[in-house]
Amino acid sequence: MTKLANTLVYEWEAWDGFLVSHLIADYCRMPASYNDDIVDIDRFLTPNIKAVLFQVNLSEQGMYPYKREQIIDHIKRRKIMVLNEDIVDITKSSLHSILQKAGIPHLAATPDLSEDVKLFVKSNLNWGGEVEERLPEELHEKFIGSTARKITRFDEYYLTTKKDLQPDSWRDTSITIERYVSNEENSFYRVYALGESVVVVKAHSDHLIKKISGDPRDTNILLSKQQLRTRDTLLPNALQDVLFQFIENVKIDYFCLDIVHDNKDFYIVDLNTTPYSGEQLQAPDACHFLCAGLKRHIDKQAVA
Numbered sequence: 349m350t351k352l353a354n355t356l357v358y359e360w361e362a363w364d365g366f367l368v369s370h371l372i373a374d375y376c377r378m379p380a381s382y383n384d385d386i387v388d389i390d391r392f393l394t395p396n397i398k399a400v401l402f403q404v405n406l407s408e409q410g411m412y413p414y415k416r417e418q419i420i421d422h423i424k425r426r427k428i429m430v431l432n433e434d435i436v437d438i439t440k441s442s443l444h445s446i447l448q449k450a451g452i453p454h455l456a457a458t459p460d461l462s463e464d465v466k467l468f469v470k471s472n473l474n475w476g477g478e479v480e481e482r483l484p485e486e487l488h489e490k491f492i493g494s495t496a497r498k499i500t501r502f503d504e505y506y507l508t509t510k511k512d513l514q515p516d517s518w519r520d521t522s523i524t525i526e527r528y529v530s531n532e533e534n535s536f537y538r539v540y541a542l543g544e545s546v547v548v549v550k551a552h553s554d555h556l557i558k559k560i561s562g563d564p565r566d567t568n569i570l571l572s573k574q575q576l577r578t579r580d581t582l583l584p585n586a587l588q589d590v591l592f593q594f595i596e597n598v599k600i601d602y603f604c605l606d607i608v609h610d611n612k613d614f615y616i617v618d619l620n621t622t623p624y625s626g627e628q629l630q631a632p633d634a635c636h637f638l639c640a641g642l643k644r645h646i647d648k649q650a651v652a
Contacts, residue, residue, distance in 0.1 A: 410436030440524035450597035545641020
């Protein structure tokens with residue numbers, strides 16, 4: 349598959365095995381540093397570059413690099429498109445706020461729930477803050493905070509009930525408590541989008557933390573954003589509504605969503621702007637489709 353050569357990927361801890369590495373040419377990658385300045389990125393803005401994609405694998409990306417705003421302004425003055433400029437906080441609490449503003453139901457739990465309600469307890473930081481731990485020690489307080497965290501790895505998430513949850517958990521800002529939703533076939537949806545293209549994966553997993561694991565029942569559905577806008581898909585109506593509301597109300601060019609359901613209602617439980625896919629290219633047709641979507645997106649903006 350021919351990779352795109354018109355987009356510079358400005359990345360930190362988000363290349364090897366990440367989906368973007370299967371979409372964008374290797375020579376269009378700039379490893380990021382917290383101290384980067386305009387002069388550093390200028391060397392990579394060669395004539396072929398029409399867009400810059402920020403791929404900083406942190407839950408709160410707006411603080412990395414520390415001159416992010418100045419760098420973005422400089423890129424724009426050069427008439428180069430900046431992708432994923434606006435969504436810079438993908439913590440779980442921020443996701444709940446994003447969904448609420450977009451008119452999309454979310455699973456954030458409240459203390460007034462009944463005692464037997466099942467709850468899923470997660471870290472507020474993506475992956476328990478494991479990636480933030482790779483930052484230089486002097487940046488830990490800035491990106492992780494100074495208070496002790498109960499959950500420090502993604503595999504420490506746990507299922508409980510309201511009656512078994514420690515009361516002080518409701519005041520712990522390092523964790524997120526959500527209502528737990530499941531279905532009999534243990535299916536969930538992962539949605540990848542780049543530019544004008546959307547790939548919806550109906551996947552299956554028996555594990556508490558849902559990951560795509562190559563279940564033979566898994567299927568890919570390739571859609572354009574226009575199909576979602578006109579509801580011209582074969583997706584369940586409730587899922588279609590959630591995706592429509594998201595793409596219409598959340599300004600983001602490249603993302604991955606995890607969606608759980610109970611066969612009636614569908615809920616976004618994770619937003620990732622640096623999705624991982626594995627070292628080997630798993631679905632060439634889907635990757636080709638995503639590349640085409642970014643090309644159309646850049647061309648469309650250039651005309652506008």
